[in-house]
Amino acid sequence: xxxxxxxxxxxxxxxxxxxxxxxxxxxxxxxxxxxxxxxxxxxxxxxxxxxxxxxxxxxxxxxxxxxxxxxxxxxxxxxxxxxxxxxxxxxxxxxxxxxxxxxxxxxxxxxxxxxxxxxxxxxxxxxxxxxxxxxxxxxxxxxxxxxxxxxxxxxxxxxxxxxxxxxxxxxxxxxxxxxxxxxxxxxxxxxxxxxxxxxxxxxxxxxxxxxxxxxxxxxxxxxxxxxxxxxxxxxxxxxxxxxxxxxxxxxxxxxxxxxxxxxxxxxxxxxxxxxxxxxxxxxxxxxxxxx
Amino acid sequence: xxxxxxxxxxxxxxxxxxxxxxxxxxxxxxxxxxxxxxxxxxxxxxxxxxxxxxxxxxxxxxxxxxxxxxxxxxxxxxxxxxxxxxxxxxxxxxxxxxxxxxxxxxxxxxxxxxxxxxxxxxxxxxxxxxxxxxxxxxxxxxxxxxxxxxxxxxxxxxxxxxxxxxxxxx
Numbered sequence: 001x002x003x004x005x006x007x008x009x010x011x012x013x014x015x016x017x018x019x020x021x022x023x024x025x026x027x028x029x030x031x032x033x034x035x036x037x038x039x040x041x042x043x044x045x046x047x048x049x050x051x052x053x054x055x056x057x058x059x060x061x062x063x064x065x066x067x068x069x070x071x072x073x074x075x076x077x078x079x080x081x082x083x084x085x086x087x088x089x090x091x092x093x094x095x096x097x098x099x100x101x102x103x104x105x106x107x108x109x110x111x112x113x114x115x116x117x118x119x120x121x122x123x124x125x126x127x128x129x130x131x132x133x134x135x136x137x138x139x140x141x142x143x144x145x146x147x148x149x150x151x152x153x154x155x156x157x158x159x160x161x162x163x164x165x166x167x168x169x170x171x172x173x174x175x176x177x178x179x180x181x182x183x184x185x186x187x188x189x190x191x192x193x194x195x196x197x198x199x200x201x202x203x204x205x206x207x208x209x210x211x212x213x214x215x216x217x218x219x220x221x222x223x224x225x226x227x228x229x230x231x232x233x234x235x236x237x238x239x240x241x242x243x244x245x246x247x248x249x250x251x252x253x254x255x256x257x258x259x260x261x262x263x264x265x266x267x268x269x270x271x272x273x274x275x276x277x278x279x280x281x282x283x284x285x286x287x288x289x290x291x
Numbered sequence: 292x293x294x295x296x297x298x299x300x301x302x303x304x305x306x307x308x309x310x311x312x313x314x315x316x317x318x319x320x321x322x323x324x325x326x327x328x329x330x331x332x333x334x335x336x337x338x339x340x341x342x343x344x345x346x347x348x349x350x351x352x353x354x355x356x357x358x359x360x361x362x363x364x365x366x367x368x369x370x371x372x373x374x375x376x377x378x379x380x381x382x383x384x385x386x387x388x389x390x391x392x393x394x395x396x397x398x399x400x401x402x403x404x405x406x407x408x409x410x411x412x413x414x415x416x417x418x419x420x421x422x423x424x425x426x427x428x429x430x431x432x433x434x435x436x437x438x439x440x441x442x443x444x445x446x447x448x449x450x451x452x453x454x455x456x457x458x459x460x461x
Contacts, residue, residue, distance in 0.1 A: 022354035023385075029359040030381050036374030037420050044423075047373045054367035058324045137326045139370050143418055143432055146370045182370060189428030210428025211332075 045159060045175060052153075052177035059148055059180030062137040126242055127276040131155055135170075135272050138185070143210055145188035147171070147266050151274065152179045160240060162275045168246035168263035169193065169234060170272050183272070186247070186262050187212050195247055196235035200225065203235055206248065206260065214248050216258040226250050226258040242278040311458040312352065313361070315451070316341040320365040332432065335440035336414065337447070338365045342380060343409055344444065344451040347402045350391055355384040375420045379413045403444060410440045 039046050081088075133151035151157050153176040161173045163183050171191060174184040184191050187208040195206045195216065202225045206216045216232060218225050230250040236243030248260035266272075320338030342361060346353065362376035369376070390405065391397075397405075414433045422428075 019354075022356055026355035026359070026381050026385060029356055030378050033359065033362070033374035033377035033381070037372050037378065040372035040374065041423060044372075051367060051373065058321075058368055061321070062324050062326045137324060139323055139332075143332065143421060143428060144370050189426035190423065192427075207427040210432040215427060 048175060051175055055148065055175070055177035055180050055182055056152065059136060059150060059177070062148060127278060129273045129275050130157070130161065132271045132273045133157075135183075135266055135269060136180075138266065143189070145185040145208065145210060146174060147183040147185055149173075149181050149183050149272060149274070150179070152177045152181050154178050157181050157274055158277075160277050162241050162245075162278065163272050164245055164275065165264045165266075165269040165272050167265070167269065168248070169241065170262075170264050170266055170269070172240065173274065183266075185266060186214060193241060193247060194235045194237040195232040196243075197226070197230050198233055199227070199230055202226075203237070204232065206232060212261070213251075214260045214262060216248070216250065216260050218256050225256070226253045228253060230258075232260060236278065236280055239278050239280050242275065308458050311454055312345045312349070313357075315454055316345060316361050317364050319447075320361075320368050323369055332436045335436055335443045336410070337443075338369075338376070339380070339410065339413060340406075340440060340444055340447045341451065343383075343406045344448045346384060346387055347397075347405065348448070348451055348455060350387075353384070355381055355388060358384045371417060372421055375417050379416045379420070383409050383413055402448070403441075406444045407441050410444070411437055414440070 036047070131151055133149045133155070136148050136150050138147040139145065147170070149157070149163065157173055157176050159173050159175055163170045163172060169186060171183045171185040171188070174182045176182075185208070186193065186206075187210065189208050189210045191208045193206045195204050196202070197204065203219045204216045204225075205219060206214050209215050216226065228250055231246060232248045232250070234241040234243055234245045234247055246263050248262050250258045250260045252259040316338060319341035322334065322337040338361070342358065358380035359377050362378070362380040363373070365371075365376040365380075366373050387405070387409075394401075414437050415430070418430055418433050
């Protein structure tokens with residue numbers, strides 16, 4: 001079909017002026033919007049009030065619907081668990097026996113560690129968790145990777161605080177509303193976490209690639225220091241993230257870089273725990289001078 | 292589409308033809324509030340698709356500046372830097388005005404081609420506007436949403452047409 005004759009001006013002055021004003025508003029709007037993007041580039045927390053209100057309003061909608069989704073997906077898992085229950089039971093009992101021995105060994109190690117740390121005068125300030133909140137949604141379109149947490153600034157959540165689940169690190173708080181906040185997931189391109197490989201103690205920097213995977217770059221020169229299956233834990237360097245939180249598992253090694261996947265899947269966890277920002281001990285206690 | 296028997300006041304009064312397109316576009320942007328937690332982009336940009344299909348169906352309905360308000364709502368919900376969709380969507384509507392001025396005939400396939408160009412351009416533009424130096428994501432990440440968006444567009448044209456018929460019914 002032929003398109004309708006577009007924006008026919010005719011002879012009416014009023015219509016002509018109206019059209020012209022529309023274009024002027026549009027162009028001015030584009031300039032203002034571009035300026036806003038520019039401001040956001042230099043200060044990502046700009047326009048915090050408007051964004052906070054939007055987070056709160058969105059969380060209200062999402063939180064209600066999330067209940068239904070969880071119930072449905074839980075029902076699927078529970079029905080699946082009935083099949084193969086006997087084999088699974090036996091397998092779990094064997095696993096439990098092994099794990100119990102490991103747990104006892106770990107308890108002994110913890111005791112020994114605390115004793116050695118006392119001897120070496122190492123003081124750690126590992127903060128207790130601030131609160132646990134429900135993860136209710138995430139950006140499923142677009143390039144940024146955010147999740148929404150059902151706790152906001154009235155609960156004491158502040159931008160920058162690390163968020164983790166039982167399985168491992170999830171990310172950190174990006175911006176807060178009153179009752180909900182946006183979590184910058186590890187997989188976002190803006191996220192960088194200093195990590196350490198417990199296998200050999202190599203320090204590395206981990207950043208998101210935006211597609212669900214992570215990239216790990218070693219901070220030491222030469223040699224392939226990563227192996228497939230390696231576990232990465234936070235090193236605590238520079239603060240924010242407390243040390244020894246499990247983060248990711250390496251799935252592929254490319255020279256001195258490696259691709260990893262996060263241990264904590266935000267889609268599978270219900271609750272996430274928010275921690276205060278970790279501040280590493282700034283200076284070591286001076287050793288006692290020998291008399 | 293059956294008209295809802297108990298539609299809110301705003302969708303029954305004389306303002307119905309005005310509000311249905313606006314609210315349906317905002318609802319498209321709000322799809323990203325659905326309670327799905329995902330670590331990689333998995334859905335097409337519904338807000339943009341609704342905007343394009345309304346604009347191609349009713350070229351005279353909105354001035355280009357309407358995209359400022361709709362883009363603002365989209366930015367707030369998607370978590371992009373404020374202003375990204377505002378700027379890009381308005382530019383797109385201005386460009387479509389220009390296209391309409393120069394193109395006399397426009398059929399279904401042509402509209403799909405126009406929408407394809409717009410989706411690719413806007414998603415790429417949004418990536419560049421949101422990419423700060425030091426960020427490690429690549430342009431290839433927007434590929435799934437772009438492809439899904441192009442494939443979903445004809446469906447949304449049907450939805451828009453249905454809403455349009457309901458909107459103009461007395």
